[in-house]
Every structure is written in structure tokens, then in C-alpha cells.
Amino acid sequence: MPEGIEVEYYRRGAEASIDRSITSLMADDLYYLKGQTSPSLLQKALIGKELIRARRIGKLLLLDVDGGDILGLRFGMTGRIIVDGSAPIEYLEYSSERNNPAWDRFIINFNDGGSMRVRDPRRLGGVELNPNLSRLGFDLYTITMQELSQVLSSSSRPVKSRLMDQSEVAGLGNLLTDEILWRASVDPRRPADSLDEKETYILYEHFKKTISELTSLGGSHMGILQDHRTRGGLCPRHGIPLERYKVGGRTTYSCPEHQKG
DNA sequence: CTCGACTCCTGTTAGC
């Protein structure tokens, strides 16, 4: 599913839509419009305008409009962005291999005949004009050691829950979080504030390395753990069955050998 | 503050 890494790819893809005049919209799926966003507000903000910048905070893609508005796109679990018919990410975990235009929930048409569309089979994403950004935590690409330390030391919740809390760290999803904790040899259930300075540093190093590595490899699904995150899956390091359980309601896999305590 | 339980959604898959 799209996590921060995929959305960063989407952002790069969306840059192809910069500086092109918007002539029309398709925003028929009202369920997909979040907050106060309505088709008429979108028309007013976008028609005759241009997108001037593509930004990203965590899993939220932000497109600045030349009238001062900001178009926020969320992709949920199965959403992708398609600019002029091509998608920055073709393969998406848990999404359909098929590519059905009926799943287009939002379309921007440009005066040159091209388009930018959000294709989302399960409709867990959404479009929001001028989204509230104040609740987003440190972005996964720019978080510092001090910031991570602050996030972890200020709560006794499970370390995994803390890392996935978008108001603390923005951009980590379930798969990336399992991958990072697996690499760092940390039990996802451990209280966040139980990690000492050295453990936090090790976690931070694996965090940064995982993000940069999977960004160059092409997505969250390229992680070492990913293929083994299934019932009966084996730890790629020890060859023993991974544990499967819930943390904060999310399916979690970890190795009982090197991620204990 | 923190937790679980619930909601939304729908394509895929496990299991009878």
C-alpha cells in the first residue's frame, strides 16, 4: 500500500502536472471528497489555474495551486496517481493488478489534453482542499535522531504504535514499520520509552537506511521482510517461523529469535 | 494519556 515512499514517487510523478492550465475536473464521488471539500469549491479553486508545486508530508501529497489554495491527496491503501496515462508506481501491495478506469475517483484535465487522476479501487483515499497540516509529525525522510528520540521517550505505548502514529512520525505504514523493527532487532511490542540511547540510535540508523534503500529499490514492498510477512512465513535471517499478532489493531510480524524483549 | 472496538471501503483469498 502507499506509504511515505510510494507517495514520494507519486509526488515526483505529479511534477509532470506543474504549470499546465486546468480546464475541467471530475469529482463525482462525493465520498472521496473530505472535510468541507465539494465539487463547487474544487471548481472555484482549480479551473483556469495551474499547479505550481508538488510537495509531500508523510503520506499526504500537497499540490499548491496558483490561486493560493492547496490540493491535498491521500491514497489510503490502494490509491495511485496517474499522470497522462502513466503511473509512477505500477505494482501496489494489496491492490488489484487490474487497471480499471472505473476506479478513477478524481480527475484533473489540462488544456493540452492530458490529465492527472487518482485511481483507487477501495476508496480509502481522499481529496481535501486546504487540509489541516498541524497534526502531522516529523516526515520520514527528514526526521533527525533527536526527533526520533523525543517521539520514543515521551510515551510508553508500544514502539510500533508510536512509529505509526502520523502525528508523531508522518509516512510510516504497517509494512515499513515491521521492516524497520525487524532490521533493528526491536520487539514491536516494547514500550517506546524503554529503548535506551544506544538502542534508539541503532533503530534510527536502520530507519534511515531502510527508507533510502527502499526508495532506490522502488517501494515499500521491496523490503527483506515483505515476502515473508504471511501466515507461516519464516524469518529471512533465522529461518524460523515469524510470530504473528496485533499491535494497535495492526497485523504484526516479528522474529521471536532476534526481536525478543 | 492510552487502549480496544468500531467505522468506512472493496478486491482477494481462505475455507467450508
Place this chain on the structure above:
DNA sequence: TGCTAACAGGAGTCGA
């Protein structure tokens, strides 16, 4: 073989 029920997870809400 064919059906149904559970599952996947991002994000929000709600009550304990």
C-alpha cells in the same frame, strides 16, 4: 466447483 466469510490496512471516531 462455488459460495461466503474473513482479511487486508489508512484514518477517523468513540467510550472506557
